Amino acid sequence: MSNGSCNNCDIEICDLFTPRFDVERFGIQLIGSVRHADLLLITGAMNKKSIPRMKKIYEQAAKPCLVVACGTCACSQHMFRDSYNVGEPLDKILPVDLYIPGCPPKPEAIISGILKLVSKIKKGK
Amino acid sequence: MKLLFDYLVFPGFLFSAVIGLLAGWIDRKVSARLQWRVGPPWHQNFTDIFKLLAKEVIVPQGARFTFLLSPYLGLISAVFVAANLGRFIISPLESFSADLIVILYLLVIPAIALIIGASSSANPLASVGASREMKLILAYELPLILVVITVVIKSQGALQIGQILIQQVTLGSNIFSLSGTLAFLTALLCMQAKLGLAPFEVSEAEQEIMGGVLIEYSGLPLAVFKLTKAIMLYVMPVFLIVLFLGKDLSPLFLITKYLILLVLIILIKNTNPRLRIDQALKFLWRKPKL
Numbered sequence: 375m376s377n378g379s380c381n382n383c384d385i386e387i388c389d390l391f392t393p394r395f396d397v398e399r400f401g402i403q404l405i406g407s408v409r410h411a412d413l414l415l416i417t418g419a420m421n422k423k424s425i426p427r428m429k430k431i432y433e434q435a436a437k438p439c440l441v442v443a444c445g446t447c448a449c450s451q452h453m454f455r456d457s458y459n460v461g462e463p464l465d466k467i468l469p470v471d472l473y474i475p476g477c478p479p480k481p482e483a484i485i486s487g488i489l490k491l492v493s494k495i496k497k498g499k
Numbered sequence: 500m501k502l503l504f505d506y507l508v509f510p511g512f513l514f515s516a517v518i519g520l521l522a523g524w525i526d527r528k529v530s531a532r533l534q535w536r537v538g539p540p541w542h543q544n545f546t547d548i549f550k551l552l553a554k555e556v557i558v559p560q561g562a563r564f565t566f567l568l569s570p571y572l573g574l575i576s577a578v579f580v581a582a583n584l585g586r587f588i589i590s591p592l593e594s595f596s597a598d599l600i601v602i603l604y605l606l607v608i609p610a611i612a613l614i615i616g617a618s619s620s621a622n623p624l625a626s627v628g629a630s631r632e633m634k635l636i637l638a639y640e641l642p643l644i645l646v647v648i649t650v651v652i653k654s655q656g657a658l659q660i661g662q663i664l665i666q667q668v669t670l671g672s673n674i675f676s677l678s679g680t681l682a683f684l685t686a687l688l689c690m691q692a693k694l695g696l697a698p699f700e701v702s703e704a705e706q707e708i709m710g711g712v713l714i715e716y717s718g719l720p721l722a723v724f725k726l727t728k729a730i731m732l733y734v735m736p737v738f739l740i741v742l743f744l745g746k747d748l749s750p751l752f753l754i755t756k757y758l759i760l761l762v763l764i765i766l767i768k769n770t771n772p773r774l775r776i777d778q779a780l781k782f783l784w785r786k787p788k789l
Contacts, residue, residue, distance in 0.1 A: 396536040398527070401543040409557060409717040412550070436555045436717035 379418030382478040383445035387415060389481045397485060400492070413440040413488070416468075419447040419454040422461045432468055440491065442472045444484060449473045510585020512578045512730075519729030520544040522761055526732070529765045544729070551722035559715045561621035566715075569619070570723035573612030576605045577730040584660070584737055588748055591661035599658050602738070603647060606693070609727050610636050616720075617712035628712035631776050635699060638780045639692040642685050649682040650742045660741060667745035674743040683743045688782075690735045691764055695728070698771040736760040 390397045391404055405411055408431050416428070432441070443464050446452040454460045464470055474487040505511055523544045531538030558566060580602055587598070610632060617629035651658060653673050654666040673679040692699035713724060740748075740756050774782060 393535040396531070396538075398531055398539050399537045401539045401546060407714040409715055410713070410721065412554075434557070436557055438554070 379445065379447055383417035383447070386478040386481055386484065387417070387444065390484060395481045395485060397488075400485075400489065402488070408435045411435050411439060413442060415442050415444050415484075416448050416464060417444045419451045419457075420461050420464055420467070421459045423459075425461045425467060429467065440471045441468045442474065442488065442491070443470050444474050445479055446475050446477045449475050452477065505586060506578065506582045510589070511582035514585070515578065515581035515730045515733045516726055519726070519731070519733040520548070522732045523729050525758075525761060526765050526768075529762060530769050533766075533769045544725075548722050548725060551718055551725070554718040556718035556720065557715075559621055562715070563619040565615050565619040567720055569612040569616035570716075570720045570727065572615070573609035573727040574723050574730070576608035576612075577727050577734060580605045580738075581730055581734050584734060584741065587660045587664065588737075588741065588753070591664040595659070597658040598660055599647065599651070599663070602660070603644065606731075606734070606738070607636065607640065609731055610693070612727070613712050613724070616716070616724075617714075620715035622715045625712055625714050628714070632712060634776050634780060635692055639689045639699070643689040643693070646682045646686045646689065647742070649678055653679065664741060664745045664748070668747075672744045672746040679743060683739070686739055686743070687763070687767075690739060691767055693735055694731055694764070696764060696768040698767075698774045732761075736764070 389395055390402075397403075408414075414432065414435065418424070420428075432439070441464075443449045447454065448464050451460060451463050472487055472491045474484055476483055479487075507513065521541070521544075524539065524541050527543070528538040528541075556567075583598065583602065614629045614632050614636075617625040617632070650663060650673055653676070654663045657663050657666060667673060674683050713721065716724060736757050737753075739760060740753065744756050
């Protein structure tokens with residue numbers, strides 16, 4: 375989910391579904407409706423307009439639903455910190471399970487992060 | 500007891516669900532290989548279903564009680580068809596009179612369940628999906644019935660699946676005649692529409708209407724819908740095999756024929772763009788009737 379991001383992370387996320395990286399190997403698919411989602415991949419620096427909408431979408435997701443902050447903006451608001459249109463950081467709004475820093479993070483980084491999270495969950499949190 | 504076993508375990512629910520989910524995996528894997536990807540491991544669909552069972556069920560505001568009821572309606576009818584087809588294949592003499600018509604009716608019910616569920620979920624995108632599904636049913640039911648009539652005429656007016664099978668065993672498969680081949684091609688397209696695969700997947704178009712009819716479903720009902728879909732993926736090719744390729748139905752040949760049909764529909768799915776609903780309607784009403 376993009377929250378006022380510059381689209382750079384989103385393009386890297388699209389890369390995950392290309393033949394080169396192919397996350398369907400691990401059974402990960404891009405899904406249209408939040409109701410089917412197990413994991414929200416959030417990018418961007420949380421501007422004030424998008425925060426209430428993001429909260430609403432998170433409430434609509436079927437729990438348990440993981441939240442992943444993808445990119446330095448989502449992790450720590452990067453250089454947009456203290457900017458006039460930026461609200462609270464992501465981890466003050468939603469329970470974040472995983473931080474993937476990078477501007478943008480490489481697809482390899484996203485895959486390895488998510489797989490680490492998955493293996494941690496399999497071990498029983 | 501035997502009946503219960505038939506419906507719940509062997510040709511019925513458990514068996515057809517497992518086969519259907521495996522077929523779903525073949526679908527994903529072949530699609531992935533066609534796109535030069537690796538594709539998921541074989542147990543992926545099973546994992547998905549079990550995961551969905553553990554997830555929260557959300558009932559949207561303003562949804563009717565049919566929202567939770569309709570998935571089971573679809574599942575039950577799909578299981579009924581699977582169980583009966585399986586039984587007829589094992590012993591053709593067990594079929595009852597005019598069971599072909601019963602099966603034709605039951606095969607529509609999963610789609611109708613989808614429409615009921617979608618239109619009671621109080622979501623605008625789902626209602627768009629439901630209306631598309633409805634038009635699609637109108638589009639493919641007529642050619643499918645014509646196809647079945649062709650088969651019925653070829654087997655001298657027999658409305659029993661058992662008789663059709665016996666006819667084919669003695670006289671050769673229905674596909675090896677001019678009208679049989681034409682009818683088979685039509686049936687293939689109808690099956691594509693019935694399974695909701697491209698080029699006829701308008702009702703669940705992921706890019707335009709976000710999963711369409713299934714958009715509000717989560718958890719158990721979604722799992723039930725996915726199971727229904729899997730069972731349909733098993734039932735429809737088997738139904739076609741019974742109608743057209745019923746000469747030799749020993750397990751080995753049956754599996755080979757099923758796999759060939761399955762890969763064929765996956766290839767059609769992967770090499771065709773999605774049609775608009777009006778194009779789909781035109782296509783399904785004109786082409787098969789030539």
